[in-house]
Amino acid sequence: MSAFRRDKKEEEEGSGNPFQNIEKTTVLQETRTFNDTPVNPRKCTHILTKILYLLNQGEQLSTTEATEAFFAMTKLFQSRDVILRRMVYLGIKELSAIAEDLIIVTSSLTKDMTGKEDLYRAAAIRALCSITDVTTLQGIERYMKQAIVDRNSAVSSAALVSSLHLTKIAGDVVKRWVNEVQEAVNSDSVMVQYHALGVLYHIRKSDRLAVNKLVAKLSHMSLKSPYAVCMLIRIACKLLEDEDSSGGGSSDSPLFEFIESCLRHKSEMVIYEAAHAIVNLRRTTSRELAPAVSVLQLFCSSPKPTLRFAAVRTLNKVAMSHPEAVTACNLDLENLITDSNRSVATLAITTLLKTGAESSVDRLMKQIASFVSEISDEFKIVVVQAIRALCLKFPRKHSVLMNFLSAMLRDEGGLEYKASIADTIITIIEENPEAKETGLAHLCEFIEDCEHTSLAVRILHLLGKEGPRTKQPSRYIRFIYNRVILENAPVRAAAVAAMAQFGAACPDLLPNIQVLLARCQMDTDDEVRDRATYYYSILETQDKPLANHYIVEGLQVSIPSLERALHQYTMNPTDVPFDMKCVPLAAVPSEEIVNPSAKGGQADGMLISAASSGSKVLAVAATVSREESYAEKLRSVPELVAFGPLFRSSEPVELTESETEYVVRCIKHSFPQHLVLQFDCVNTLSDQLLENVRVEVETPTGYQLVQEIPCPRLSYSETGTAYLVFQFPEELGATVGTFNATLKFLVKDCDPATGLPDSDEGYDDEYMLEDFEVTLGDQIQKVTKANFGAAWEEAGATHCELADTYSLSNMGTLEEAVKNIISFLGMQPVERSDRIPEGKSSHTLLLAGVFRGGYEILVQVKLALAAAVTMQLTVRSTNPEVAELVTSAVG
């Protein structure tokens, strides 16, 4: 039997892919055939197929190559062979991103799109739109309008989908097609209706009122297309979410009613979409959840595997937020454990793990173990995530689960899978001190044989951080040093850094560490040698504060800014040593940024994009601190360069309601001595052109206006920026206070269609804005401390200290107090002290930050809960005035 199978496999491979051996240069040469007259359609079609194949395999063409192939392809328009022509369209589309002078086929495509041959029309539209830019779009506009309302549904759909793509390059032009699109929404074709709704929503989406009306109208119309209904559900959800986040949501919203009514739709797709929507809405209560869950429950026993999969996958997600709601489906889920589709089975088990009791864990884990090798990495990650949740829920089970994880860690698997296991182990270690030693031991074992450099580096870093604080630090040294002997350069460098941590924190290990570091100074790699030398020299001094600053805590500045500052320093030769204080600090990535599923993804996507499951590692790499992205923008304003490096930027503060004539938001930028207020203004009136737009503010006393940069011109729907620069008051106590703001500008009435002013004359006008505060937090940058205890102790000797006791009468819980203090002071909670173990009545919160000008602040907050929360606050800072400001700000 097995022999037979192998034969069959070989046979398949043999008959395999006819394009396997083709090669770019040969194929490009063959395109010369396109110039032959008469055209040989069969031959040319075959060559085009090869080009498309290559491009889809990721083969790169240079601009010249692509342009040559493209022009050769244009000759094929003389053939009337339908298949060939459609291949040409595909070729044009594929090359449109690379080749030049694409415009040459415009007339030919316009002719095909409006011609009699139906087989050409839709495809020609798609090709045409892929080569069109803003300048040529005008020329084809009327054909597009006609095509959108064409009787042929393929043509209409193609035009609609292309319109959607065109909004990226010419949103305003597409907006003018709204009447045609509206007509297409009434189409009998399910696809046309769906696509038309997509375009219509896209045109309207920035206007919430219009979208609301759209949904209200269409939800009563009973759309024919189930796809369109699904989209309508998604739009309704987005509106609901927006309503909720702006606080205006009511529980009996007609939008929610509409979604709920879709649970009784005749199409399964719509029913699922509605259930999925209800389950994912943040506002959904357990009572509202019930009908959605029972629909999913029904799907669990559907004969269609896709429905079973969709249902169990959704239930799996609900199980995290509302485990009790899913318990009702436990029986159905148990049945799915033996589903022949392993993906369904995995999801069923992991759902049960989330909802089940502690007693069922062992049984379910055994069941997973029986087929874990049969499922793909993606589903293994689902299993890992379930285990992570279990560990947090049942801390006592950590040894069973940890063993399971380490077995998985030893199996084959890709980076993402392995990283998720390592992540989980790390989380468990952090959450559960009892699991720490076992967890570290598993990780040590894992790096002995780990093929993923990035993962090994991460684990070594963790060992360096956690190892020195365990009962027996010396046992980790061997594992770490082994890496120095056996691994590639990046891993060796990480190992050197990890060893240095032990040297800095464990005096009794220091002599041994120095011996090892000395050996590493002979390494073949520059980076490894440099690090070894660096750490060796610092440790050699036996200077504890020095080691604290340069080994335990590491760099706190933003690396891109450091690079820029160093570059500038080397450009102008000088005897003054480089001053680290002039480099902006790196903002500590907040949880929100780390987890992209929270916000980011949704705004840009056409609709509510599914929560992304991007792993933590990747997300961190992609974040740029808020300051860095603003600094980039501020650097482009020449007037602002003189004020030194940007220290901290605030979150944007809205100074207007969202649906007013002018929308203004303010971002407060702190520089060492200056406060720069950035006002982003949007003009939402299509019949007004604004000029000389500026904001006037009344400041607390002590602020001095240094510079005003107005926005010269602000036309309809554009965003313009005006700046104000103030010198901070000398006395720090005067820096916090309220600012009253007024928007001032010159109005020129204009024609809404063209945006051109009716006359050169304008009139002055102003608009009241809301007040805003400049706070202590605006002047403090968050920093982390890897070892707060050491830093605090050291600061006791070098910093000044202020302490005070307060009673926080308006706060009822420790959590609330911690949250408020953190947001008020704008400092970074360190050593996870922002988490309060359950059932505690006292807690110590540790905060770290730097005040503009480079003054370090460390804060220790002791909280105790009696009738109200009492708080003892101790501040240590390098600047007494700053310490005073912190204590007085809290009071």
Next chain:
Amino acid sequence: MGFWDKLVNLLGLKKKEVNILVVGLNNSGKSTIINHFKNEEEKLPEIVPTVGFNVEKFKNRNVGFTAFDMSGQGRYRDLWEHYYKDCQGVVFVIDSSDRLRLVVVREELDLLLQHPDISGRRFPVLFFANKMDVRDALSSVKIAAGLGLERILDKPWHICASNALTGEGLQEGVEWLTQQVREVVSNRS
């Protein structure tokens, strides 16, 4: 070539296919001229300025013409040359009422004739002095002189005055072209 083919060729019975390139400044009437030659059912109801090019087919006396009708707008003229190599005839259209741009026409014509893919090759070049109906239009003789057509020695050429709106003069031109194409083909065999 067999006897029978030769005979067919001599009698001009065999269907010949040629590619011709239609060039000239924008608004000179190229697309209108080509549209005139097409079958009734294939004619376009309206002519708009060409962007890039269009391929059109028509027949005259058993010769099938595939015409690449190029756009004459300034920024597209550089793209003509991509189609020089495989043409077996050029139709050059001039707006005879546009005295102002006659120098531009001459410049473009010179560039065309000096192009490596054109110079030294022998194929017919047909000039239409179009829009003869417009008052003040230059005569075909004046245009020939203005463009210095007498300098073209290595190619057979011919100029006729035309009115693409009525079709006047167009047939004469295309008859000449058909004749030339036949000669070239039978000379080659």
